[in-house]
């Protein structure tokens with residue numbers, strides 16, 4: 618059995634006039650994340666962790682933000698493409714552990730929905746997807762509600 622672990626990180630700016638998506642779930646809030654895609658910071662961190670574990674570069678290289686094809690794309694679509702790529706390479710997801718760092722909104726009511734949504738997209742049991750929410754204790758840009766960041770660790774396994 619081969620086992621590999623990857624880490625992913627992402628941050629996006631919070632702005633008015635955008636819908637907030639975290640883990641593919643629409644979260645009611647006065648602002649949303651700014652980006653070329655829907656700027657789903659959690660999915661981007663998870664994608665990079667998966668690609669890192671598989672030794673497959675990163676999402677910036679796979680889906681360049683200069684490519685109009687990916688403009689306003691839902692990040693769930695990017696995740697589906699990466700899941701497909703890893704499945705083709707024989708990888709299975711052993712588990713995912715992720716943190717969302719956001720001063721607002723409160724994420725507790727959405728954590729279960731987020732992990733269940735991600736598990737469905739990744740064809741795994743939702744108990745294998747751990748999502749944690751934290752504030753930044755009022756510190757820095759995240760603490761001042763100007764941005765949301767996310768860290769993710771993914772372990773992949775395959776026969777071999």
Ligand code: MG
Pocket residue numbers: 627628629652656657658661
């Ligand atoms: Mg991003």
